[in-house]
Amino acid sequence: MALHFLLLLLFAVSVVAADEEPFIGVNIGTDLSDMPHPTQVVALLKAQQIRHVRLYDADQAMLLALAKTGIQVAVTVPNEEILAIGQSNSTAANWVSRNVVAHYPATNITAICVGSEVLTTLPNAAKVLVSAIKYIHSALVASNLDRQVKVSTPLSSSIILDSFPPSQAFFNRSLNPVLVPLLDFLQSTGSYLMLNIYPYYDYMQSNGVIPLDYALFKSLPPNKEAVDSNTLLHYTNVFDAMVDAAYFAMAFLNYTNIPVVVTESGWPSKGGSNEPDATVDNANTYNSNLIKHVFNKTGTPKHPGIDVSTYIYELYNEDMKSGPLSEKNWGLFDANGTPIYILHLTESGAVLANDTSNNTFCIAKDGADPKMLQAALDWACGPGKVECSPLLQGQPCYEPDNVIAHANYAFDTYYHKMGKTPDACDFNGVATISTSDPSHGSCLFPGSVGKNGTLGNFTAPSMNSTNSDSSAYKFSCDLRIRSLLMVTGFLLWGVVLL
Numbered sequence: 001m002a003l004h005f006l007l008l009l010l011f012a013v014s015v016v017a018a019d020e021e022p023f024i025g026v027n028i029g030t031d032l033s034d035m036p037h038p039t040q041v042v043a044l045l046k047a048q049q050i051r052h053v054r055l056y057d058a059d060q061a062m063l064l065a066l067a068k069t070g071i072q073v074a075v076t077v078p079n080e081e082i083l084a085i086g087q088s089n090s091t092a093a094n095w096v097s098r099n100v101v102a103h104y105p106a107t108n109i110t111a112i113c114v115g116s117e118v119l120t121t122l123p124n125a126a127k128v129l130v131s132a133i134k135y136i137h138s139a140l141v142a143s144n145l146d147r148q149v150k151v152s153t154p155l156s157s158s159i160i161l162d163s164f165p166p167s168q169a170f171f172n173r174s175l176n177p178v179l180v181p182l183l184d185f186l187q188s189t190g191s192y193l194m195l196n197i198y199p200y201y202d203y204m205q206s207n208g209v210i211p212l213d214y215a216l217f218k219s220l221p222p223n224k225e226a227v228d229s230n231t232l233l234h235y236t237n238v239f240d241a242m243v244d245a246a247y248f249a250m251a252f253l254n255y256t257n258i259p260v261v262v263t264e265s266g267w268p269s270k271g272g273s274n275e276p277d278a279t280v281d282n283a284n285t286y287n288s289n290l291i292k293h294v295f296n297k298t299g300t301p302k303h304p305g306i307d308v309s310t311y312i313y314e315l316y317n318e319d320m321k322s323g324p325l326s327e328k329n330w331g332l333f334d335a336n337g338t339p340i341y342i343l344h345l346t347e348s349g350a351v352l353a354n355d356t357s358n359n360t361f362c363i364a365k366d367g368a369d370p371k372m373l374q375a376a377l378d379w380a381c382g383p384g385k386v387e388c389s390p391l392l393q394g395q396p397c398y399e400p401d402n403v404i405a406h407a408n409y410a411f412d413t414y415y416h417k418m419g420k421t422p423d424a425c426d427f428n429g430v431a432t433i434s435t436s437d438p439s440h441g442s443c444l445f446p447g448s449v450g451k452n453g454t455l456g457n458f459t460a461p462s463m464n465s466t467n468s469d470s471s472a473y474k475f476s477c478d479l480r481i482r483s484l485l486m487v488t489g490f491l492l493w494g495v496v497l498l
């Protein structure tokens with residue numbers, strides 16, 4: 001009896017360890033026509049205080065550029081190499097020696113992702129996946145690096161069936177011959193389940209069953225919160241529901257102490273005409289809320305307080321990606337390192353640096369009468385005492401040489417000079433307050449934080465992930481089947497509870 005109790009206690013303590021601070025990392029896909037040089041990539045990571053990255057390969061130049069930066073790196077064994085590595089421990093040992101041992105410790109490689117959604121994209125490699133993982137791990141053991149470098153394999157969440165409500169979730173049973181030894185391995189080596197979670201696709205393919213706000217982490221009225229009728233746990237967002245579905249699916253196979261790291265999650269900022277919710281606002285809302293959620297250390301309803309570190313998909317917009325327009329628009333930055341949007345990171349605690357979302361600008365109203373704009377511009381640069389010299393020929397804000405661009409600059413300068421009071425942005429009704437930074441080239445507007453600091457001071461987990469074929473796209477493909485099932489589940493669940 002006493003022993004039993006002790007075991008229970010040990011068990012309870014070991015349930016999903018929360019030993020470290022949660023982190024936010026970013027995935028670095030490289031399918032860009034003008035992929036920045038690794039040194040530029042690293043400069044961006046540093047400027048943005050990004051401390052965890054995931055690469056989709058183990059690119060030597062990238063690993064060298066990441067050396068001595070303190071950035072934690074997850075590297076990937078590309079899917080094409082799984083078959084060979086899964087059949088030969090010496091091939092695995094060579095891979096580890098070339099891509100890990102050769103760079104560590106200068107480059108802080110903390111994880112190896114063996115493949116990317118192998119079970120759903122490369123079924124014929126599934127049978128050697130666990131061997132590949134074990135061979136890679138043995139090579140790390142031989143190099144005495146197995147404690148520093150975790151080995152796992154990112155899974156598509158589409159292998160979790162009936163994920164709504166989470167307590168009924170289970171892994172696709174036909175994958176159990178792979179998943180059971182995989183979970184055994186993860187448990188015995190203290191590694192984590194790597195999961196790619198895309199509430200965007202869950203929402204898109206739910207045909208309105210999943211509310212947009214629920215996918216975007218926006219607060220729902222209490223009577224709209226989803227309640228799991230088996231556990232009575234309340235779910236306020238799709239992300240938590242998916243993570244808990246993974247915990248429940250593992251528990252169904254009797255694995256209760258394997259933590260989850262989300263290796264991909266994000267939202268596209270632009271899409272085709274049939275992707276109306278791929279917008280800058282939604283992408284900003286999703287990623288900002290995701291970051292706050294991870295750093296808030298709330299955990300999930302099933303495991304409150306247990307961190308779910310997450311890698312955002314992804315650093316750059318990948319213009320070479322095929323598939324729908326949204327595929328090219330998951331990035332936080334363009335190839336120049338210019339943010340696609342400025343994340344709203346207020347109230348996220350000490351981990352985050354300055355909130356850059358509170359910047360407002362005063363600009364010319366759309367469609368304002370050019371004559372009235374000219375008059376207001378003349379007033380601002382004259383009686384308004386705005387320092388308008390940057391608008392002179394040869395100066396940074398001269399181009400584009402038109403009344404709208406010049407009025408924008410003069411209005412914004414006046415507005416900031418006057419302490420950003422709404423009154424200071426009127427100009428006889430031809431001016432308006434905007435949250436988009438009109439700065440361009442070397443013409444920095446008052447209130448601009450420049451092109452740095454989008455992500456502020458935040459920490460995250462890391463892996464290098466850049467497959468030639470987009471894992472997000474692959475995900476969206478195999479998600480179709482799963483979504484039908486999931487949506488059916490959610491419908492039933494939703495009818496009862498929403």
Ligand SMILES: *[C@@H]1O[C@H](CO)[C@@H](O)[C@H](O)[C@H]1NC(C)=O
Nearest residue numbers: 088089090093135138139142
């Ligand atoms: C590789 O496999 C051979 C036999 O197949 C075995 O003798 C050897 O110990 C293995 N090496 C490692 C590093 O696991």
Ligand SMILES: *[C@@H]1O[C@H](CO)[C@@H](O)[C@H](O)[C@H]1NC(C)=O
Nearest residue numbers: 070072105106107108109110
């Ligand atoms: C890698 O990062 C971890 C976490 O910050 C740290 O504990 C470890 O000392 C680092 N290793 C190296 C070799 O820098």
Ligand SMILES: *[C@@H]1O[C@H](CO)[C@@H](O)[C@H](O)[C@H]1NC(C)=O
Nearest residue numbers: 123161172173174175481482
């Ligand atoms: C389960 O996995 C098998 C093998 O990959 C696949 O053929 C089947 O479609 C999956 N089932 C569901 C419901 O996703």
Ligand SMILES: *[C@@H]1O[C@H](CO)[C@@H](O)[C@H](O)[C@H]1NC(C)=O
Nearest residue numbers: 176180250251252253254255
């Ligand atoms: C999980 O454990 C329970 C109780 O020990 C056992 O009855 C069940 O068969 C196990 N399930 C699996 C999938 O191993």
Ligand SMILES: *[C@@H]1O[C@H](CO)[C@@H](O)[C@H](O)[C@H]1NC(C)=O
Nearest residue numbers: 289292293294296297298347
């Ligand atoms: C942060 O956590 C607290 C309680 O732990 C919760 O009340 C609050 O809603 C959370 N905020 C976010 C943004 O998740």
Ligand SMILES: *[C@@H]1O[C@H](CO)[C@@H](O)[C@H](O)[C@H]1NC(C)=O
Nearest residue numbers: 049350351352353354457458
């Ligand atoms: C980042 O945050 C840490 C912890 O809050 C702080 O010590 C550090 O000075 C910050 N760095 C910058 C550049 O703001």
Ligand SMILES: *[C@@H]1O[C@H](CO)[C@@H](O)[C@H](O)[C@H]1NC(C)=O
Nearest residue numbers: 349350352353354355456457
């Ligand atoms: C915000 O930025 C300013 C100047 O860049 C810096 O002095 C200040 O410490 C920052 N605040 C935080 C909370 O990081």
Ligand SMILES: *[C@@H]1O[C@H](CO)[C@@H](O)[C@H](O)[C@H]1NC(C)=O
Nearest residue numbers: 346347355357358359419420
């Ligand atoms: C935004 O800035 C204004 C004044 O510049 C300040 O009063 C307000 O508290 C700020 N809001 C946030 C959320 O930081």
Ligand SMILES: *[C@@H]1O[C@H](CO)[C@@H](O)[C@H](O)[C@H]1NC(C)=O
Nearest residue numbers: 043047444448449450451452
């Ligand atoms: C952005 O960062 C670069 C490199 O760190 C620096 O040279 C530049 O001055 C910064 N720009 C702004 C507006 O802070």
Ligand SMILES: *[C@H]1O[C@H](CO)[C@@H](O)[C@H](O)[C@H]1NC(C)=O
Nearest residue numbers: 028029030056057059078466
């Ligand atoms: C990631 O790996 C892929 C496949 O090996 C490669 O083509 C690509 O260049 C790599 N991207 C980065 C950022 O290293």
